[in-house]
Amino acid sequence: MEPTSRGRSGEGEGRAAGDRSTLTLNINGTDHTLTLDHRTTVLDTLRLHLGLTGAKKGCDHGQCGACTVLVDGRRANSCLLLAVAQDGARITTVEGLAADDRLHPLQEAFLERDALQCGYCTPGQICSGIGVLGEAQDGFPSHATAPTAPVTGPVALDAAEIRERMSGNLCRCGAYPRIVEAIGDVAS
Amino acid sequence: MTGVARYAAERNLPGCLYAWPVPATVPRGRVAAIRTADALALPGVHAVLTHENAPRTREPDDPILAVLQNDRVPHRGWQVALVVADTLEGARAGAEALDITYETAAHDAVLTADHDGLYTPETANGGYPAVRERGDVDRAFAAAPVQVDATYTIGPLHNHPMEPHATTALWSQDGRLTLYDSSQGATKVRDSLATVFGLRPDQVTVVSQHVGGGFGSKGTPRPQAVLAAMAALHTGRPVELAMPRRHMAAVVGHRAPTVQRVRLGASSDGTLTSVAHEISTHTSTVKEFVEQAAVPARVMYGSAHSRTVHRVAALDVPSPSWMRAPGEAPGMYALESAMDELASALGLDPVELRLRNDPAAEPDSGKPFSSRNLAACLRDGAARFGWNDRDPRPAVRREGPLLLGTGVAAATYPVYAAASHASAHAAPDGSYRIAVNATDIGTGARTVLAQIAAHVLETPVENVTVDIGDSDLPDAPLAGGSSGTASWGWSVHKAATALVERLGESSGPLPAAGVTVTADTTDETAEESPHARHAFGAHFAEVAVDSRTGEVRVRRMLGVFAAGHILNSRTGRSQFIGGMTMGLGMALTESSSLDPVFGDFTESDLASYHVPACADVTGLEAYWIDEDDPHLNPMGSKGIGEIGIVGAAAALGNAFHHATGVRLRTLPLAPDRVLSALR
Amino acid sequence: MKPFAYLRAASVAEAVRESAARPGARFLGGGTNLVDLMKLGVESPGLLIDVSRLPLDRVTDTADGGLRIGATVRNSDLAAHPAVRTRYPALSQALLAGASGQLRNTATTGGNLLQRTRCPYFQDTSKPCNKREPGSGCPAREGAHRDLAVIGHSTECVATHPSDMAVALAALDAVVLLYGPDGERTVAVTEFHRLPGDDPSADTVIRPDEMITEVVLPPLPEGTVSLYRKARDRASFAFALASVAAVLRVREGRIEHAALAFGGLAHRPWRARTAEEALRGAPAGDAVYLSAVDAELAAARPLRDNAFKVTLARHLAVDALAALTTRA
Incomplete structure (x- = not known):
């Protein structure tokens, strides 16, 4: 549970002249070295510079979760991350979840449960769900965790836990019940 | 699922430029001057389009599409410029660098029940007469031994599909326009844009393959489609325009606020003798849109005397438009809340009250219903929900600080179908291909159309490929009015049937090119039905009201629907x-308001406009009664996309009353209202 | 958003030095609020000094039994820390009641304290706002203020501070460590955020070029219990309409220590000193709690549309104290 150092392979002297920098992001296992405007977010880097449009732009302000990706294994809103500040980060997007043409178990569960309608929030839901599974395993509590629960060890993901933990991912179609079921399937 | 589906702003076309729209910052007036020099001096900014230099367009079928054509600002947020740059960051910075001065005029953005500007329009949305009157409602109401006279208020609401409105536009050398547009109907967008740019429809292609929700707000083209096309024309490059979320409320439509007065008169056995539903709503000065909230009262319950009236005021506000079940959603909130009040006044179970007023024919038209299973929905839902053991007394169930209650409300939604074209193709390898310009906005249209075709073709569904979402495919109506499956499916059914016949006429192997037939349902869908055709449903809900915080949370919601054959x-x-x-969301969390001073929506982002989050949604169940209705279409289906919202807010509001004993007649049931009411 | 330069600081001293050398610089932590505000045009720094990778990401015990929290510790890590969960549950609960899992993974302790108001006029650069543009006016007083302040506001500003975490820190008597061109200093969290007065442009007492390096929680005597309660417009992922952090120690039926802080009511986490004064030494019980809380909230001056917050705050505080009493 001790926070780990945020030190990264790409860490180096940080002075950047002007308003652009060259940086390296490891996206889905591949290093990409890019020269980017400092204003460019990780989300726009993925979508506009790398053609990885799986992460979605729903609000661009961290209010909907459609842009959720995993950064060094933890879920984050990529719309609020400046790419320059993520130099050296390991980023996993929905495109990088399947391994050897086999879908990630949570992708399978979403299909099995039909846990999507328009599909626009889905990549963020799936990345967020994977983050939730990891966080629960690592003992991170949520607002739904009883204050009397043990402070170490994995948290069991019941429906109330999943609903609370997934509340950063809005779905306007109302696919929530099935999203919760899909994550529950993989958790158990 | 794997991120490969490409939405409208995800085409990554070579040489693509990015556009950022600039909303007006005054509530009414005109643009006096736009200084563009600073913006144009920024690196990467290619163009700034304003009313002074934007391409002149023809008069559109929808006035909201007449953007950058003059200096008029009809409401705050109306787009007055568009900055085009080679990066998104550049376009946004260019927009910030514009120096715009306005001449402002006095404005009025707030609807009141007695607003001076209220008038009676000819029709409301959907073409319904604004006023219908039967018998002598005033006299009947005055004479009724039991009366309810209540006014219900709902503020503006926003569709907020997760994918913001977006268009990528490009022009070819020979003057053809291609749009990748987030829309609910590419044929409609093609026709509208062809009109705007003075083109023939065959010179425009609109692709809407994957659409991240719409809920009505993408039913017809929105300004970003015109702006993107203008910018592409002006720059000679492809242009991508994805609407910033905060800009959306002002330009993509909203559910108009309504103030609804309902008067119900009943005899002491609960038989309704008079129903009056009178609504006031707003529209913009750009166009007249009248939320048809009094229309469901013409359908729901029998009574000898009835009056249903719409009145509207044209204010200096963004143009309202369709939001999931326009008319029915707000109208049934009021009517079904009033029915609950009537049940309380009568001391009658609210399910029983509805059963006693279930008419054999549509009250307004006198037409028999093609099928009406409201009673079955109510009975089935009551059994599933455990309604029949309910203690009707309000405010007697407590769990610590929580007050618990249950409520019921009915739902209805009309059956629509529009003319559609489709083609069906048989290939020599035994596979089939269906083409129809349907749109899948999250409804599963591809799946269900394949199913309809496979059923007719008597082939496994895997054997049928369905092409949709492209205006070069056979013309089809938009996904709206819960009519998509009926309209498209009808033409697919007809094409597949014709293909079966054609294949039956010849023996031997198919020609190498296969066999293709087309179908057009213009005649069938134009036929006047002797029946009144509507879907019905019943909602049951349980809420927990925190008497200390005013927070209202759903324990469970159960809906039973009778919507034809569920495909x-x-x-x-x-x-x-x-x-x-x-x-x-409509009942509990979603709230928007027009700022009287600034003329815009205060809740313009997803942090302040609270669409339900995952944690809000617990215990939802949906069931249906499969109807065998021969008066609909070959599939026997009614629409299902909208009826789920209709009546849901009333059921929750009625549950709130059962929990607390307090009747709140304004939505949403948020802590501010609840705490004030419970004091 | 205007172009800006970017610098990843190698040390606190360098960060502060560079900031002092470049007016208009901002420190970048998680960026969840700063990047948001830059997109809105509310903030337009010429230089971002990235402090997120400074070695300030530890939570350690202090010699006296308190807790030292680095400024770049992420909200989710802080909420999950066993020492926080066991010794300062109000802080863990406050963090978990805020934002979303994604945002908590990114947001830092220092950044959370420096969050800016969610007032709709502050966020919209096309409208007046005394906080954003001193002297331009405050439309919220007569306009949309249902979510804004009921206490401690001024004619110039009725904004609220949006943080949940800061409310718990205020009740727990946490101290903020600041490092600036003049060296290090400490400020109590309760003194860190300002009331708007006639200069709402400053949210806090932080000086130019100063950065938050740590937050220190003092030890709590044996038998002290705490919790955080929040009311909001939806079940999760919404800012507080009102919230309360309560800390209580009861011995033999008498209140030995009580600390209360409200969120969502004021320009800063509202430490309820008047209520605490009334509670100290009094017998634990609902009547005492109600009169103490009412004494505090007597100073409230709700606006046209937000009087409900006073009722809400009263209920939250009384119920929080009552719940703690059963545990104490």
Whole structure:
């Protein structure tokens, strides 16, 4: 549970002249070295510079979760991350979840449960769900965790836990019940 | 699922430029001057389009599409410029660098029940007469031994599909326009844009392959489609325009606020003798849109005397438009809340009250219903929900600080179908291909159309490929009015049937090119039906009201719907649940307001406009009664996309009353209202 | 958003030095609020000094039994820390009641304290706002203020501070460590955020070029219990309409120590000193709690549309104290 150092392979002297920098992001296992405007977010880097449009732009302000990706294994809103500040980060997007043409178990569960309608929030839901599974395993509590629960060890993901933990991912179609079921399937 | 589906702003076309729209910052007036020099001096900025230099367009079918054509600012947020740059960051910075001065005029953005500007329009949305009157409602109401006279208020609401409105536009050398547009109907967008740019429809292609929700707000083209096309024309490059979320409320439509007065008169056995539903709403000065909230009262309950009236005021506000079940959603909130009040006044179970007033024929038209299973929905839902053991007394169930209650409300939604074209192709390898310009906005249209075709063709569904979402495919109506599956499916059914016949006429192997037939349902869908055709449903809900914080949370919601033959139970259930979820938002969390001083919506982002989050949605169940109705279409289906929201808010409001004993007549049931009411 | 330069600081001293050398610089932590505000045009720094990778990401015990929290510790890590969960549950609960899992993974302790108001006029650069543009006016007083302040506001500003975490820190008597061109200093969290007065442009007492390096929680005597309660417009992922952090120690039926802080009511986490004064030494019980809380909230001056917050705050505080009493 001790926070780990945020030190990264790409860490180096940080002075950047002007308003652009060259940086390296490891996206889905591949290093990409890019020269980017400092204003460019990780989300726009993925979508506009790398053609990885799986992460979605729903609000661009961290209010909907459609842009959720995993950064060094933890879920984050990529719309609020400046790419320059993520130099050296390991980023996993929905495109990088399947391994050897086999879908990630949570992708399978979403299909099995039909846990999507328009599909626009889905990549963020799936990345967020994977983050939730990891966080629960690592003992991170949520607002739904009883204050009397043990402070170490994995948290069991019941429906109330999943609903609370997934509340950063809005779905306007109302696919929530099935999203919760899909994550529950993989958790158990 | 794997991120490969490409939405409208995800085409990554070579040489693509990015556009950022600039909303007006005054509530009414005109643009006096726009200084563009600073913006144009920024690196990467290619163009700034304003009313002074934007391409002149023809008069559009919808006035909201007449953007950058003059200096008029009809409401705050109306787009007055568009900055085009080679990066998104550059376009946004260019927009910030514009120096715009305005001449402002006095404005009025706030609807009141007695607003001076209220007038009676000829028709409301959907073409319904604004006023219908039967018998002598005033006299009947005055004479009724039991009366309810209540006024219900709902503020503006926003569709907020997760994918913001977006268009990528490009022009070819020979003057053809291609749009990748997030829309609910590419044929409609093609026709509108062709009109705007003075082109023939065959010179425009609109692709809407994957659409991240719409809920009505993408039913017809929105300004970003015109702006993107203008910018592409002006720059000679492809242009991508994805609407910033905060800009959306002002330009993509909203559910108009309504103030609804309902008067119900009943005899002491609960038989309704008079129903009056009178609504006031707003529209913009750009166009007249009248939320047809009094229309469901013409359908729901029998009574000898009835008056249904719409009045509207044209204010200096953004143009309202369709939002999931326009008319029915707000109208049934009021009517079904009033029915609950009537049940209380009568001391009658609210399910029983509805059963006693279930008419054999549509009250307004006198036409027999093609099918009406409201009673069955109520009975089935009551049994599933455990309604029959309910203690009717309000405010007697406590769990610590929580007050618990249950409520019921009915739902209805009309059956629509529009003319559609489709083609069906048989290939020599035994596979089939269906083409129809349908749109899948999350409804599962591809799946259900394949199913309809496979059924007719007597082939496994895997054997049928369905092409949709492209205006070069056979023309089809938009996904709206819960009519998509009926309209498209009808033409697919007809094409597939014709293909079966054609294949039956010849023996031997198919020609190498296969066999293709086309179908057009213009005649069938134009036929006047002797029947009144509507879907019905019943919602049951349980809420927990925190008497200390005023927070209202759903314990469970259960809907039973009678909507013809349900073609696909998986996607059908998702449609019902999705509608109910939006109804939950309407009742409890979603709130928007027009700022009287600034003339815009205060809640313009997803942090302040609270669509339900995952944690809000607990215990939702949807069931249906499969109807065998021969008066609909070859599939026997009614629409299912909207009825789930209709009545949901009333059921929750009625449950709130049962929990607390307090009747709140303004939505949403948020802590401020609840705490004030419970004091 | 205007172009800006970017610098990843190698040390606190360098960060502060560079900031002092470049007016208009901002420190970048998680960026969840700063990047948001830059997109809105509310903030337009010429230089971002990235402090997120400074070695300030530890939570350690202090010699006296308190807790030292680095400024770049992420909200989710802080909420999950066993020492926080066991010794300062109000802080863990406050963090978990805020934002979303994604945002908590990114947001830092220092950044959370420096969050800016969610007032709709502050966020919209096309409208007046005394906080954003001193002297331009405050439309919220007569306009949309249902979510805004009921206490401690001024004619110039009725904004509220949006943080949940800061409310718990205020009740727990946490101290903020600041490092600036003049060296290090400490400020109590309760003194860190300002009331708007006639200069709402400053949210806090932080000086130019100063950065938050740590937050220190003092030890709590044996038998002290705490919790955080929040009311909001939806079940999760919404800012507080009102919230309360309560800390209580009861011995033999008498209140030995009580600390209360409200969120969502004021320009800063509202430490309820008047209520605490009334509680100290009094017998634990609902009547005492109600009169103490009412004494505090007597100073409330709700606006046209937000009087409900006073009722809400009263209920939250009384119920929080009552709940703690059963545990104490």
